[in-house]
Amino acid sequence: MQEKLAEIRKNAKEKIGSVIDLQGLNELKVKFLGKKGELTEILRSMGTISAEERPKFGSLVNEVRNEIEEAIKFAEENLKEKELEQKLEKEKIDITLPSTKIKRGSKHPLNRVIEEIEDLFVSMGYDVVSGPELETDEFCFERLNLPYGHPARDMQDSFYITDTLLLRTQTSAVQARVMLANEEKTPIRMICTGKTYRREDDATHSHQFNQVEGLVIDRKEKNVSLADLKGTLEVLVKKLLGENLQLRFRPSYFPFTEPSYEVDVTCFKCGGKGCPLCKKTGWIEVLGAGIVHPNVLKLNGYDPEKYSGFAFGTGLDRLAMFKYAIPDMRLLYTNDIRFLSQFDRKDEA
Amino acid sequence: MKLSLNFVKDYIDIDTDVKTLAEDMTRVGNEYDSAEKFINATELVIGEVKTCEMHPDSDHLHVCTVDIGDEILNIVCGAPNVRKGLKVIVAKAGATLPGDVKIKKGMIRGVESNGMLCSIQELGIEHKFLTDADKNGICELGEDAVVGEDPIKYLGFDDSVIDFELTANRGDLLSILGMAYEIGAIYDKTPKPIDTTYSESGEDINNNFKIEIKTENCKAFLAKKVLNVTIKESPKFIKNRLMASGIRPINNVVDISNYVMLETGQPLHFYDADKLENKIIVRMAEENEKLTTLDGIERTLDKNDIVIANEKEAIGLAGVMGGLDTEVENDTKNILIESAIFDSIKVRLTSKKILRSEASNRFEKGLDSNRTYMAIDRACNLLEKYADAKVVTGMAVYDKTEKEDKIIDITYNQINSVLGFNVPNEEILNVFRKLGFTYTLKGETISVKVPRRRIDISIKEDLIEEVGRIYGLDNIEGKLPVVDMKQGSFDKTTREIRNKMVTLGLNETLSYILINDKEVKKYTTDEFEELRLLDPITEDRNTLRYSIIPSLMKIYEYNKSHNQKDISIFEIGKGFFKKNGEYGENLKLCCLMTGNYYLGIDNKKKVDFYIIKGIAEEILNYLGYENRYSFVVKNTLPKEFHPYQTAEISVNNDIVGIIGKLHPSISKEDVYVFEINLDKLLDKKVSKMKYKEISKYPTISKDIAMVIDKNISSQEIAMAIKKAAGSLLLSTEVFDVYNGKGIDFNKKSIAFSLLFGAQDRTLTDEEINNIMNKIIENLEKKFNAELRK
Structure with missing residues (x-):
């Protein structure tokens, strides 16, 4: 009997060890452990053994049963793992096939530049203010020290709707509105961005274009000076066009500021060596700026004896062209989908 | 303003080259367009034609031998006036001429040619300055031309020209003298005086000539008479300087009037004195008064035009153009010279209507009240010298102008606090001295006397600018203003709408607000008056848009014609109108979709009403209007929309927009649009975003x-x-x-x-x-x- 038990044990272990699938394993389970299985058979034939040997033999059979159960459990786990592996392998895909396309929209490059400038100035405590595009002569010109008949009005040939109503030629019109609306005459730190219109249309001028305009007014004792203006514009230019750029203030003339300056920046294409973009001068004109003219303060209710400040402005179309290397201004207004959809990602940090 | 260097060197001693001068002027605020030699050519030499034979193989070419001093060149020439013995301009092989023309040795129809004989035109002289002879043949040099020498120098063309783009306030720089002062301030040099001497004879002009000024728009009017002028060609230097300055030489008398205007900035007018009566009146024109100007055109005037007149009629348009009847002609003998100051705004408006000229430009920018006299005297000086004129004794004078220097008080501290850096006191005074401003000091205060020629300077700030300008601002150290802390603000909502539309996969456009008037009432049934431009550039853009849809339709059509079929675009912009007599503008969001829309999940879908409705709802929900809007079907829709696939967008029972498919008469393709009036929409308050409890019980x-x-x-x-x-x-x-x-x-x-x-x-x-x-x-x-x- 003992030999037989030993043989079952040996036989079971061998067979379990070499089984290849769960079904085979199940068959072995029945064959050895089932109700009609070999171990059950042996137990049934225990009657042939002497009474004193029975308990010993019984525990021996149990031992073998445990061993076989153990082996089956082990084999079962192995086989399950193998089967899962096979299943996963069958699910293998070609990960280099094209993805499901998720379309990104795009923001117009001019608005991208506007947003960038707005964010920059908001971070310095400026308010971004907007105003009407259909503006009165009063706010567009008169309150900015450009009375009727002033020769500088020539620089801004305008689209009039009536004798006194026109499409604003400059965002500066908003300056006057903000100054006038501020009844307590408290300090001002603002920029205005938006569309402006002039009666000209050629390869380098669009009758509709965009400007940004900045105004800082504070009490005289704060000494808002040209140096402050330069520092502020340095921040703007470096953020927009690149670090390491130098600024040059060139005296100029605007009716709303005195002194007035045109601000040149080192040519960012050639680094100042001279190239076609900068017409071999090494400089590119980017901004107009100056100290707010006392007449402008006066005309808008600020006492020039008590307040002073600076103002600056620039065309954004050119800046957008520089920033994104857009060669032709007309591309900005043609709205070709193939152009627009290029501006569909985050700007570099 | 084109500045001839030779011309300005009469009045200021400089030997700076043209580029450096142009750059130095730029630094003090005077930008330039170009700074070049008057003639941009190399390797030119005076030659003499020794032999001149017909080309064996041509009916118009000549084969010449030309002596250029150190050698004799064989040159083939096509000009009809080439002949033996002629002194000519020779461009040697290797020469460059304006327009990037390079002269090379070569064979012309089998005959060797080692250079070119040049016309004036080939030297780059502007077409408007050329005579018929200049246009039809090579330049014929005088007998005194020396073979082997520089023809540019011989012709007096050895000049350089800077074309300045002056700012509107610097009227003083529209004169050689003004330029001399400006250059003098840069290089610390004093301009030389102008020669205004001449002799007078005969009875005083005031005995038989009167001026009567009937309008305050004439501030000064001076007149002198000269007799017995000889009208002929001007001397070479006058012609050349006029050409370098961009003015066409005519004859000595006309040229002198222009020459003096260039020198002094004061425009003059010459009348044929024999065609005048003994009185000149300056008055405002009558409404619809007629005057035939120098150019032979009959002008209809109005009461804003200043005219020069006799007792009967207008004879000239003040500051703009003379009349035909009193014009100086080739047989004119006696001349009345007018030197006057007219109101700059009136001249500006008249010239805008009639003709912008060198003269009107100067009147508009304002004149120095001292130069009125200087100019008329200078004209007499030159007419005496170059037109054999006898100057009549005395001057008829009307003058209400101020002559005294303006005095402005300023302190060192005021200057430095605006500039934001410290210019030493003595440097500040130095700037005023260089500019030719005198001053007196009293403690910290500088009393600056500003000459009348600087019409642009009237307040302290102007002087501060002068200091910054001449001292230079290169040393300014930029800093940020020290101001009170404050939170900045911006219109976040518009930005969020833009971002949302972009994340929904749409492309943002930016279009022109000016459209054709035929488009403006489309896509809407709103009642409004359209806004037309008084003076449009083109009829295609003569009206302000009310809706953005016409703009997006243009963009759609452009892209369609460029084979772009999948178009999903939006724009946030303004629409303009007049309603109940009030002008207004609204911010609008407009969206147009056609073709396929990429849904992201594995496929694209043909755009239909429900897709664009989804976009509109997404925006409304995002802005917080969920459950507050509805799409209202209406019987009266704009005829550009599909009658059964269009709805009005209503929020809180108020119409804020329209959404739908365009009518097949507008577009054969399926095009869907929506437009929302953002001003109207965002006016409706949105509740605060708040947590709502999640139910513990099953649904x-x-x-x-x-x-x-x-x-x-x-x-x-x-x-x-x-x-x-x-x-x-x-x-x-x-x-x-x-x-x-x-x-x-x-x-x-x-x-x-x-x-x-x-x-x-x-x-x-x-x-x-x-x-x-x-x-x-x-x-x-x-x-x-x-x-x-």
Whole structure:
């Protein structure tokens, strides 16, 4: 009997060890452990053994049963793992096939530049203010020290709707509105961005274009000076066009500021060596700026004896062209989908 | 303003080269367009034609031998006036001429040619300055031309020209003298005086000539008479300087008038004195008064034009153009010279209407009241010298101008606090000295005397600018203003709408607001007056848009014609109008979609009404208007929209926009648009975003399907369901619509999925069945709906 038990044990272990699938394993389970299985058979034939040997033999059979159960459990786990592996392998895909396309929209490059400038100035405590595009002569010109008949009005040939109503030629019109609306005459730190219109249309001028305009007014004792203006514009230019750029203030003339300056920046294409973009001068004109003219303060209710400040402005179309290397201004207004959809990602940090 | 270097060197001693001068002038605020030699040519030499034979193989070419001093060149020349013995301009092989022309040795129809004989035109002289002889042949040099020498020098063309783009305030720089002062300030040099001497004879002009000024728009009027002038060609230096300055030489008398204007900035007018009466009147024109100007055109004037007149009629348009009747002609003998100052605004308006000229430009910018005299004297000086004129004694004078220097008080501190850095006191005084301003000091205060020629300077700030300008601002150290802390602000909502539209996969456009008037009333039934430009550039853009849809349609058409079929675009911009007499503008969001829209999940879908409606809803929901809007079908729609696929967008029962498919008469392709008036929409307050408690109890879902009249909208059915169900119904969603086979043609089958739940308990079957019964009862009663079991 003992030999037989030993043989079952040996036989079971061998067979379990070499089984290849769960079904085979199940068959072995029945064959050895089932109700009609070999171990059950042996137990049934225990009657042939002497009474004193029975308990010993019984525990021996149990031992073998445990061993076989153990082996089956082990084999079962192995086989399950193998089967899962096979299943996963069958699910293998070609990960280099094209993805499901998720379309990104795009923001117009001019608005991208506007947003960038707005964010920059908001971070310095400026308010971004907007105003009407259909503006009165009063706010567009008169309150900015450009009375009727002033020769500088020539620089801004305008689209009039009536004798006194026109499409604003400059965002500066908003300056006057903000100054006038501020009844307590408290300090001002603002920029205005938006569309402006002039009666000209050629390869380098669009009758509709965009400007940004900045105004800082504070009490005289704060000494808002040209140096402050330069520092502020340095921040703007470096953020927009690149670090390491130098600024040059060139005296100029605007009716709303005195002194007035045109601000040149080192040519960012050639680094100042001279190239076609900068017409071999090494400089590119980017901004107009100056100290707010006392007449402008006066005309808008600020006492020039008590307040002073600076103002600056620039065309954004050119800046957008520089920033994104857009060669032709007309591309900005043609709205070709193939152009627009290029501006569909985050700007570099 | 074109500045001839030779010309200005009469008055200031400089030997700076043209580029350096131009750059130095730029630094003090005077930008330039170009700074070049007057003639940009190399390797030119004076030659003499020794032999001149017909080319054996041509009926117009000549084969010449030309002596250029150190050698004799064989040159083939096509000019008809080439002949033996002629002194000519020779461009040697290797020469460059304006327009990047390079002269090379070569064979011309088999004959060797080692250079070119040049015309004046080939030297780059502007076409308008050329005589017929200049245009038709090579330049014929005088007998005194020396073979082997520089022809440019011989012709007096050895000049350089800077073309300045002056700022509107610097009228003083529209003169050689003004330029001399400016250059003097840069290089610390004093301009030389101008020669205004001449001798006078005869009876005083005032004995038989009067001026009468009847308008305050004439501030000064001076007149002198000269007799017996000889009209002829001007001397070479006058002609050359006029050409370098961009003015065409005519004859000595006309040229002198222009020459003096260039020198002094004061425009002059010469009358044929024999065509005048003994009185000149300056007055405003009568309404519709007629005057034939120098150019032979009859002008109709109005009461804003200043005229020069005799007792009967106008004889000249002040500051703009003389009259034809009193013109100086080739047989003129006696001349009346006018030197006057007219109101700059009046001249500006008249010249804008009639002709912008060198003279009107100077009147507009303002004149130095001292130069009025200087100019008339200078003219007499030159006429005496170059036109054999006898100057009549005395001058007729009307003068109401100020002559004294302006005095402005300023302190060192005021200057430095504006500049933001410290210019030493002595440097500040140095700047004023260099500019030719005198001053007196009293403690910290500088009393600066500003000469009349600097019409642009009238207040302290102007002087500060002068200091910054001449001292230079290169040393300014930029810093940020020290100001009180304050939060910045911006219009976040517009930005968020833009971002949302972009994340929905649309491309943002930016279009022109000016459109054709035929487009402006389209896509809307709103009542408004369109806004037209008084003076449009083109009729295509003569009106301000009301709706953005016409702009987006243009963009759609452009892209379609460039084979772009999938277009999903939007724009945030303004629309303009006049309503009830008031002008206004509204910010609008407009969206246009056609072709395929990429849904992201594995495919693209052809755009239909429901896609664009989804975009519109997404924006409205995002802005916080969920459950507050509806799409209202209306009978009166703009005719550009599809009558059965269009709705108005209503928020809080107020129409804020339109959405729909465009009418096939507008577009054959399926194009969908929506436009929302953002000003109107965003005016409606949105509730605060707040956490709503999530129910701990399960929800129960029920479906309901019915066959119902085709024309009853799902929105109406949903409303009826909600009304019957009460607050326990959490959501209602359409999940199937069918009206094909098996359904009566005027009916449709529609199915909703309903979700029920409560915050405080699990709903019982009985409760839900009760509600469902109510819903069914209501639908049957209201719509005669036939519930499908």
